[in-house]
Amino acid sequence: MKKGINIWSFNSNTTIASCIQTAKKAGFDGIELSLNGSGELSLAATDQEIRDIKARLEEAELEIAGLATGLYWDYAMTSANPETQSKAIDICKKQLELAAALGVDTILVIPGAVGVDFIPGSEVTDYEYAYNRAQESIAKLVPFAESANVSIGIENVWNKFLLSPLELRGFIDSFGSSYVGSYFDVGNVVQNGYPEQWVRILGNRIKKVHFKDYRRQAGGLHGFVDLLAGDVNYPAVMEALQAIGYDNYVTAEMIPPYTHHAEQIIFNTSKAMDAILGRGNG
Numbered sequence: 001m002k003k004g005i006n007i008w009s010f011n012s013n014t015t016i017a018s019c020i021q022t023a024k025k026a027g028f029d030g031i032e033l034s035l036n037g038s039g040e041l042s043l044a045a046t047d048q049e050i051r052d053i054k055a056r057l058e059e060a061e062l063e064i065a066g067l068a069t070g071l072y073w074d075y076a077m078t079s080a081n082p083e084t085q086s087k088a089i090d091i092c093k094k095q096l097e098l099a100a101a102l103g104v105d106t107i108l109v110i111p112g113a114v115g116v117d118f119i120p121g122s123e124v125t126d127y128e129y130a131y132n133r134a135q136e137s138i139a140k141l142v143p144f145a146e147s148a149n150v151s152i153g154i155e156n157v158w159n160k161f162l163l164s165p166l167e168l169r170g171f172i173d174s175f176g177s178s179y180v181g182s183y184f185d186v187g188n189v190v191q192n193g194y195p196e197q198w199v200r201i202l203g204n205r206i207k208k209v210h211f212k213d214y215r216r217q218a219g220g221l222h223g224f225v226d227l228l229a230g231d232v233n234y235p236a237v238m239e240a241l242q243a244i245g246y247d248n249y250v251t252a253e254m255i256p257p258y259t260h261h262a263e264q265i266i267f268n269t270s271k272a273m274d275a276i277l278g279r280g281n282g
Contacts, residue, residue: 004065004251030065077137078112113159153183187212199240227272
């Protein structure tokens with residue numbers, strides 16, 4: 001397995017170039033970038049910008065571990081508004097296009113939501129309608145994923161949707177395409193489940209993995225803590241990943257970054273991942 005770090009783990013005002021250098025210095029194999037609404041690597045990204053990012057990665061001898069985006073929180077595939085749903089589909093097409101240009105094999109996709117507690121005033125959608133709209137949207141995107149040779153990785157997030165590994169497995173299988181799979185987030189299931197069980201049930205549908213840790217007793221967003229400081233049974237997770245033959249990226253997504261000495265979280269996370277992955281003496 002390869003060791004990655006998500007760009008959201010850095011202070012939001014840090015440039016991609018600086019994040020790449022820090023990730024390399026901290027001992028990561030790759031960095032997961034994010035498609036944004038504006039700024040660097042935005043929906044309006046030019047070919048030259050993409051070439052520049054690739055050049056920076058090559059200079060640092062760092063791989064691109066994946067391509068995420070936070071835009072699906074604003075534009076949900078499950079929205080009752082057809083324009084919002086259409087915009088979400090367009091975002092995914094752009095993500096697939098950029099991933100192909102950057103040499104990424106899988107993009108992170110949030111397939112919409114039934115409700116989102118941590119975004120005040122967010123749309124609440126009837127579960128059944130949400131399921132149908134998400135299914136309809138992803139089905140439209142499958143041909144684009146196939147032609148880009150990039151997989152759509154459905155991330156399990158706090159969206160009150162696809163709440164069990166059995167349901168997510170059925171949702172993925174309904175497309176009958178190897179280009180739709182799971183972007184499995186270990187920490188996000190701890191509140192109401194056990195990640196090692198999800199890994200076993202999802203099996204080879206898992207395209208990419210996010211590492212986080214979560215302390216149930218803290219609850220809510222405050223439950224997310226440093227790797228190895230929460231309730232994730234990382235030995236069991238590693239055993240499950242090895243059992244399914246997973247050998248792609250495990251990428252740490254450490255949100256929020258530290259208030260002071262923000263870069264330190266990158267180095268601490270790298271060391272914790274070495275321990276989890278059995279690299280060196282951790």
